[in-house]
Every structure is written in C-alpha cells, then in structure tokens.
Amino acid sequence: MTQVVDCNNKARRNTTIDFFKCVACILVIINHFHHDGLVGSIEVTVSHLGVPLFFMVSGYFLWRSSLSDVEKVLPKKIKHAAKLTFTHLSIYFVFGLISLVIEKGLSGKILLDFLMGVFSLKAILKTVLFGATLYGGGQWFLWALLEAYILFFVMCKLKMKWLLYDRAVEISILLFSVHIFVRFILVGLGVTSIGPISLNDTYVVRNVYFDAIPFMLLGFKMHDGLRLKTDKELLWMVLFGALSILESLLAMSLFPNTNCVLYVGTILAEFFAFKYCIKSHSTSENLFWNAVVYFGTNCSMIAYFIHPMVGTLIKEFNLSNSIFPFAVIFVTVCVSIILYKFVYFVRTSYGGRIQQ
Numbered sequence: 001m002t003q004v005v006d007c008n009n010k011a012r013r014n015t016t017i018d019f020f021k022c023v024a025c026i027l028v029i030i031n032h033f034h035h036d037g038l039v040g041s042i043e044v045t046v047s048h049l050g051v052p053l054f055f056m057v058s059g060y061f062l063w064r065s066s067l068s069d070v071e072k073v074l075p076k077k078i079k080h081a082a083k084l085t086f087t088h089l090s091i092y093f094v095f096g097l098i099s100l101v102i103e104k105g106l107s108g109k110i111l112l113d114f115l116m117g118v119f120s121l122k123a124i125l126k127t128v129l130f131g132a133t134l135y136g137g138g139q140w141f142l143w144a145l146l147e148a149y150i151l152f153f154v155m156c157k158l159k160m161k162w163l164l165y166d167r168a169v170e171i172s173i174l175l176f177s178v179h180i181f182v183r184f185i186l187v188g189l190g191v192t193s194i195g196p197i198s199l200n201d202t203y204v205v206r207n208v209y210f211d212a213i214p215f216m217l218l219g220f221k222m223h224d225g226l227r228l229k230t231d232k233e234l235l236w237m238v239l240f241g242a243l244s245i246l247e248s249l250l251a252m253s254l255f256p257n258t259n260c261v262l263y264v265g266t267i268l269a270e271f272f273a274f275k276y277c278i279k280s281h282s283t284s285e286n287l288f289w290n291a292v293v294y295f296g297t298n299c300s301m302i303a304y305f306i307h308p309m310v311g312t313l314i315k316e317f318n319l320s321n322s323i324f325p326f327a328v329i330f331v332t333v334c335v336s337i338i339l340y341k342f343v344y345f346v347r348t349s350y351g352g353r354i355q356q
Contacts, residue, residue: 015293016280017057020273022296024053025303026329032137033311033328036321043325045248046241048261051141052215052270058145059219060278062152067164071156078149085142088305092136093118095309131212132203137308140203144212151213168221172214179210179262184251187258202259211262218271222278233276240269299336306339307332 027050034043062077064070097114104110117123118135126132131144155163163171183199192199205211230236244265251260295303311328319327 013297014278014281015289015297017277018293018296019289020053020277020296021057021300022292024050025296025300026050028138028304029307029311029329029332030325032308033325035325041248041252042245045245045263045266048244048266049241049270049273052211052262052266053274054141055145055148055212055215056219056222056270056274058148059216059221060223060274061219062216063220063223067156067159067161070164071153074149074153074156078146078153081142081146081149084301085139085146088136088139088142089134091305092139092308096135099312126203130203131208137311138304140206141304144206144208147208148212148216151208152216164217164220165224168217168224172217172221175210175214176262176267179205179214180264184255184258187255192257200258202261206261215270219274222274233272233279236272237269237276240265240272244269295333295337299333299340302339303332303336306335310335 027047030043031047031050034040034047062070062073064073096118097111100110100114123132123134127134127143131140131147133139133143152164183205187199197204242265244263247263247265248260251258251263307328310332314324314327314331317327
C-alpha cells in the first residue's frame, strides 16, 4: 500500500510534485471534513483541486515515447490500482461492520441488511459503470483510477495513438464540457434525470469519464509537450482558484439542489498548479518544505486510506465545528506518519530475512 522512497534523491524525483501531493491530500481531507456555512462552501470548492492533481500525476507518469511502451506498463498499474481499491473496500467493509455491531448489536437481519446495502445491484452497477464509491469514504477515486487505466489499455490495444498523443487536449475539453456545461444546461432546462440516473448526484460527473480520464489525458499531454508561455503559474493558479469560488457561489444560488464538483476556474487552477510542479524541480533545504515533501512522498496514500475512519472516530468526541476539521487533519497526518514508520521498520528489519 505504501512505498519506501529515498526522498533525498533529488536528481530522480521532482520534489515539487511531492510537495503538491501533500497539499492535495490535505485538500481531500478538507473536502470530507470541513466547516459549516459560507466558509465551508469555500473550503469545499477549493478542496476540489485535490483529487484532480492525483489524476494528473497518474497521467503524467504514464507517458512513454511510444504507444507500445505505454501498453507494456499498464498491466502493472492496473494490478496496483486494483490491489489498492480492494484493500480499501476490505478495510471499510470490516470497519463498517464493526461499527454497526457496536451500535445495533449482531443479528442475522442486521447482517443481511448491511450486506444487501453494500452489495446491492444498484450499488454494483453504479460502481462498474461510473466508478462510484461502493463502500467507504472517497473510494470513487480508486475505482475511477482503476477503470481509467483499463480504458487506457483498451486505447492502446485499439492503436488509438491519435487520442493519447494528438487529441488529448481536445478530448479533455469535450469531457469537461459535459461535466460542467451540458449538465447545468440540462438541469436548467428542467431535465433532472436521464432514466434512473439523477443529474443532481455527483457520481454522474465525478467519475472515470468526466473527471479521471480528462485530467489524466492533460497530465499525459503535459509530459508530451503541452506548453504555455508564462512564468506566473502560481499567480494564475490563485486567480483561477478565486474564479472557481465565485462560480460555486453562483451555481449554488442558481442550482441549489445540484451537487457541483468542477468549475472552469477549478480546471484552469489545476492546470497551472501542475504546470508549476513539472517546471519547478525545487531543491530547497528548507525544513518545512522537506517535511511536506516527505509526507507527500511517503504518506499521502496512507492518509487517503485512513482519513474517513479518523473523522468518524473523532466525531464521537463532539468537538465544535470550528475545531473538528483541524483535529481530523492533525490526527490523520500523525497516524499516517506513524503507520509509514512502522511499515518502513518492518520492511527494512525483516524484508531481507523474508526474501532469503
């Protein structure tokens, strides 16, 4: 689940990407555990920058100089994403079952209702078709990543080089347009569902097709030479981040029943943030920078795994809403580092012995 990495090998690693991975991880936690009211709405909007960065990183490091080389690396990535997805599902299945037993006791009916709720046909179809969360907080990201890798593999098998190397930006814009404009136009016209699919639910856009694939294509293309002449990436990131906040406030007033995920400002802020990452290659010796890079390199996936569990447990302490989000972030960060240290200790102490 985690990987022991030498953070000091700066010739090999882009530490700016690792720094932003830590920031993105914190944003994911804020997305799930935030303040109430207007402040909370702004936090949620800004936090939507978190997950797309991981998709862009995945697309960026998927790039190879030829389609056949991309095809060769994908089975390993699919296997890794599948292992993460089913590990996450297993952990939260056990956690949910234990929580249920503590709350309601154990009986055949309670257990059957729980299983039918988790593995209902509707839930399975939503997961297979859209990459929606089957069970467990924020699991949709792993399903979407897994399905995106599978779709990339299909593209390679069908020799769709034009899509990956030549039309990645155009395809991304088209998919983002469906995510934002087509959805809002349909809702504005009174079309709130297509068959059994509700357009007000986030899973219809926050999925492999309209979130994972377009951001991964952009990341892939940025490695392949997508350029924009500017040296003010961070300024543009902030400006477009502010635009996304204004868009979200407008959307909430016009479409109060529609859960929004991405805005034009969000996508452009993400683009400039990642452009800064791949351009920077910072070698700072600043203690704070190195600490954040360390967490982004080694602990971001652990934090993603455990933060819904941490938040659920901290809720039992009935903290005030002003303190609660900070408590979840602090405890998640501390526990993630401890778990990473434990894994590192086990691997370095016993790994060689096991292999022998």
